[in-house]
Amino acid sequence: MRTEVFQQIGVDSGALGLLSSSVHRFDRPGTFAGTAYVDGVARGEYDLVVEEGGPAAAQIDLSAFGARRARRGDGCCDDGPDRPTYHVAVGGYVCFCVTSGAERWATVVGDPRERAAEFDSRRLEAGDMFAASVLRPGRYSVRNSFGKGRTELVVPPVRRGKEPYRPAEPVRTRMGEVAGRKSLRLGQAQGVVFTVAGPTRIVIDLDEAIH
Amino acid sequence: MADITVAASEAAFQDFFDHVRDNFAFAQADSVDLGPFTAGYDIDIRLKDGSIDLRGDNTVSIKELDIDPVKFEGYVGIDLPGRCFGGFCILPTPWGCAIRAPRICVFDDDPDIALTLDLAPFLRTEVSFIGSLLTQYFVNPNRPPGMDYLTAEDAGLENQWQVFIDTETVDIDLFDFADIAGDLLEAALDTAIDQLLGPLPGWAKDLVKAIFGPVIDLVRAILDLPDDLDEWLSDLFGVSLGLGDLVTQVLLDYFARQYPISVVEDPFPILGPSNGLIPVKVPLRDFAVRVTDDEMVAEANIG
Amino acid sequence: MALTDHSDLYGSFHERGMNRIFEHVRAKRPSLFNYGTQWVADRWEERLCCPVEVAPEVLQRNNPVVTVEGHLPVPGTGGVYGLNWAMQVADVRIDIHPGDGGLPKELGGELHDQQLSLFVKICAGVGCPGPRAFEQFPPAPQPPFEIPGSEDRDKPDRDHDKDDLPRDEPPALPVTLPVEELACFELDVYATAHAEVRGPAHARTVELVLDGLEIVDIAPEGLENSLECYLETMLRYVVMPRLRILLPVFVFDLPLGLGSVAVSAAPAPAHNPALEDDQLKVFVDMEVTP
Numbered sequence: 001m002r003t004e005v006f007q008q009i010g011v012d013s014g015a016l017g018l019l020s021s022s023v024h025r026f027d028r029p030g031t032f033a034g035t036a037y038v039d040g041v042a043r044g045e046y047d048l049v050v051e052e053g054g055p056a057a058a059q060i061d062l063s064a065f066g067a068r069r070a071r072r073g074d075g076c077c078d079d080g081p082d083r084p085t086y087h088v089a090v091g092g093y094v095c096f097c098v099t100s101g102a103e104r105w106a107t108v109v110g111d112p113r114e115r116a117a118e119f120d121s122r123r124l125e126a127g128d129m130f131a132a133s134v135l136r137p138g139r140y141s142v143r144n145s146f147g148k149g150r151t152e153l154v155v156p157p158v159r160r161g162k163e164p165y166r167p168a169e170p171v172r173t174r175m176g177e178v179a180g181r182k183s184l185r186l187g188q189a190q191g192v193v194f195t196v197a198g199p200t201r202i203v204i205d206l207d208e209a210i211h
Numbered sequence: 212m213a214d215i216t217v218a219a220s221e222a223a224f225q226d227f228f229d230h231v232r233d234n235f236a237f238a239q240a241d242s243v244d245l246g247p248f249t250a251g252y253d254i255d256i257r258l259k260d261g262s263i264d265l266r267g268d269n270t271v272s273i274k275e276l277d278i279d280p281v282k283f284e285g286y287v288g289i290d291l292p293g294r295c296f297g298g299f300c301i302l303p304t305p306w307g308c309a310i311r312a313p314r315i316c317v318f319d320d321d322p323d324i325a326l327t328l329d330l331a332p333f334l335r336t337e338v339s340f341i342g343s344l345l346t347q348y349f350v351n352p353n354r355p356p357g358m359d360y361l362t363a364e365d366a367g368l369e370n371q372w373q374v375f376i377d378t379e380t381v382d383i384d385l386f387d388f389a390d391i392a393g394d395l396l397e398a399a400l401d402t403a404i405d406q407l408l409g410p411l412p413g414w415a416k417d418l419v420k421a422i423f424g425p426v427i428d429l430v431r432a433i434l435d436l437p438d439d440l441d442e443w444l445s446d447l448f449g450v451s452l453g454l455g456d457l458v459t460q461v462l463l464d465y466f467a468r469q470y471p472i473s474v475v476e477d478p479f480p481i482l483g484p485s486n487g488l489i490p491v492k493v494p495l496r497d498f499a500v501r502v503t504d505d506e507m508v509a510e511a512n513i514g
Numbered sequence: 515m516a517l518t519d520h521s522d523l524y525g526s527f528h529e530r531g532m533n534r535i536f537e538h539v540r541a542k543r544p545s546l547f548n549y550g551t552q553w554v555a556d557r558w559e560e561r562l563c564c565p566v567e568v569a570p571e572v573l574q575r576n577n578p579v580v581t582v583e584g585h586l587p588v589p590g591t592g593g594v595y596g597l598n599w600a601m602q603v604a605d606v607r608i609d610i611h612p613g614d615g616g617l618p619k620e621l622g623g624e625l626h627d628q629q630l631s632l633f634v635k636i637c638a639g640v641g642c643p644g645p646r647a648f649e650q651f652p653p654a655p656q657p658p659f660e661i662p663g664s665e666d667r668d669k670p671d672r673d674h675d676k677d678d679l680p681r682d683e684p685p686a687l688p689v690t691l692p693v694e695e696l697a698c699f700e701l702d703v704y705a706t707a708h709a710e711v712r713g714p715a716h717a718r719t720v721e722l723v724l725d726g727l728e729i730v731d732i733a734p735e736g737l738e739n740s741l742e743c744y745l746e747t748m749l750r751y752v753v754m755p756r757l758r759i760l761l762p763v764f765v766f767d768l769p770l771g772l773g774s775v776a777v778s779a780a781p782a783p784a785h786n787p788a789l790e791d792d793q794l795k796v797f798v799d800m801e802v803t804p
Binding site: 001002003005006018019021023056057059061093095097098099129131133135136137157158159160161162163164165166167169170188189191193209211 | 296297299300301302309310311312313315316317318319407408410411412413414415417418420421422423424
């Protein structure tokens with residue numbers, strides 16, 4: 001059993017874990033270099049080719065770099081011919097996610113010839129999306145670490161019924177709207193998808209557990 | 212008139228029976244693969260009470276012998292279907308979902324759970340059967356043809372006269388599953404799920420259980436359980452696992468085929484070996500055992 | 515009436531079976547029944563007085579047929595000379611009341627209630643040396659005859675002669691005087707006895723008690739009485755005590771290691787063991803122990 005699934009109590013878009021993902025749309029063609037980090041330490045590199053005719057969406061599992069390094073037994077960023085390359089269409093979406101382990105990941109994608117990054121998961125920009133699920137029932141606060149204000153998120157405990165529990169469809173909201181809402185309510189394991197309007201790092205902290 | 216006559220009263224026979232009964236112990240565990248699930252048992256039984264009745268028709272009746280279950284557990288092992296979180300659509304489009312959150316599953320594989328059922332309350336513990344006395348001449352199968360009796364004795368391969376209780380066919384319906392069998396199964400499932408989720412905090416267990424839904428329904432679907440749960444259990448343990456036959460057979464073997472109630476070495480030792488001298492043994496002929504209402508009588512002639 | 519009306523267990527042994535057992539013991543443990551010198555044992559088939567039926571396995575396993583004893587010493591030879599001899603218990607038969615007849619009139623002619631008789635045929639013989647043996651083995655040297663009146667004349671030499679006397683030499687090896695065969699005779703011995711349970715409750719024993727003994731057709735009467743006395747003494751001191759059975763410790767194991775059964779004499783029957791109907795009947799109570 002994967003007990004780490006239940007260790008993801010808080011959510012941070014700048015430190016992606018199980019049950020949280022960031023989505024960025026790539027509009028410029030080119031070959032970008034990506035780096036995956038854990039606690040600020042680079043753990044792997046990859047290439048992302050944005051090209052006409054590429055797939056409309058791609059998924060990059062950051063936790064795979066942890067597995068690759070462990071398997072190879074060498075240092076970071078020496079992937080050589082094994083350095084993975086992902087493809088996506090111009091205007092396509094890339095989902096940066098974590099599918100295993102308890103570590104918290106970040107990634108930066110950019111053109112090596114340019115100083116500014118195309119995408120930095122620690123600082124979401126307008127048009128990016130952040131999706132998460134919260135498993136533990138409780139009262140949470142939702143905030144943007146680059147902005148002001150906070151909103152309460154309530155996750156009531158699910159009751160065992162005569163039917164198996166199936167989380168409802170995800171709640172979709174814009175981060176700017178969230179900050180303005182008095183309270184947000186989610187079921188356990190129900191998804192919430194934030195669309196970001198400006199520089200954002202979404203942090204969801206548990207304030208009080210509900211038993 | 213026979214050269215030697217030995218008789219044991221019914222009271223002596225009862226003493227002997229009590230002793231044999233108290234020495235009985237049987238423990239066994241086994242399982243079978245029944246496709247969508249496995250089933251097994253783990254039992255440890257003793258015997259108590261019971262009486263023996265010698266009958267004038269050359270039979271012995273054992274009555275009201277109680278099976279004393281120290282442990283009488285059955286179990287059903289099933290693979291629960293895995294349960295996952297996430298997988299919801301992050302970016303819906305008119306043509307479908309463009310990006311989905313990854314599915315994060317709680318279990319690497321379909322989890323195995325074993326439902327342990329205490330079957331002792333459903334055991335009909337009282338057994339009675341009738342057997343006739345049977346005298347057999349036992350030639351040790353490991354004894355080569357032509358081996359003389361002294362060499363056989365040196366090798367521990369002596370022949371024997373053996374007296375058995377030859378049991379008549381006994382049909383013992385060992386199980387009587389009551390209506391509460393369903394509750395039993397549900398409680399076992401709850402226990403099994405709790406054990407499965409052992410390392411998790413309470414809220415996480417509640418969440419997983421909620422996702423599983425009512426486990427009895429889940430298991431009903433997996434096991435294809437009929438409404439008549441007691442009959443299903445009876446079939447499973449009594450027929451598929453043959454537990455009823457096993458216990459019956461063990462009992463009958465113990466009192467009959469496996470354990471001769473009397474063993475007499477042939478030739479019978481009169482004087483043991485001494486200082487290189489061979490033992491003095493006399494052949495027993497016409498060994499026969501019979502039962503009257505009052506006693507068991509064994510007779511033999513010296514050959 | 516059930517055999518176990520008075521006890522947990524009952525056992526009876528018919529005299530026919532007991533006599534058959536005697537035959538087996540004689541054939542398979544012959545050295546218990548045949549005694550003699552080494553000369554007899556060396557060629558027992560020819561030299562014993564009565565033929566012996568020996569089970570083949572006895573010879574195959576090199577078991578002795580004859581228990582070898584020392585020779586019969588000739589008194590006065592200082593143990594130097596002795597005679598070959600043999601004694602066999604050639605037949606043993608038991609007869610339990612009612613008797614089969616043939617009991618000597620000296621023993622009452624017939625068995626009483628609860629009595630048994632034992633018939634034992636003894637074959638024995640002594641090796642009588644012939645003239646050639648006497649020539650070959652002269653008597654041991656004796657001191658010279660002393661002629662009255664010659665003491666003074668011989669005196670100076672006597673001390674010297676004394677030194678040469680054989681009695682000061684190491685004793686000669688014992689010699690069993692050679693013979694061609696034994697001079698054999700047979701004795702028919704009858705004994706009557708009954709069984710008794712004796713001793714305190716915690717140590718009861720079943721014993722055979724000798725009632726009488728008779729050697730048939732032997733004369734003179736004094737010799738017969740002496741031999742009978744000798745045999746009776748041997749029976750009382752040697753045979754009978756070995757036939758006692760201590761009941762509380764008479765234990766036998768149950769099959770397959772299931773425990774053991776200790777038996778004790780059942781108190782109810784009038785005679786226990788009973789000697790009747792040509793059988794020895796035993797009534798015992800039992801206790802099964804792990």
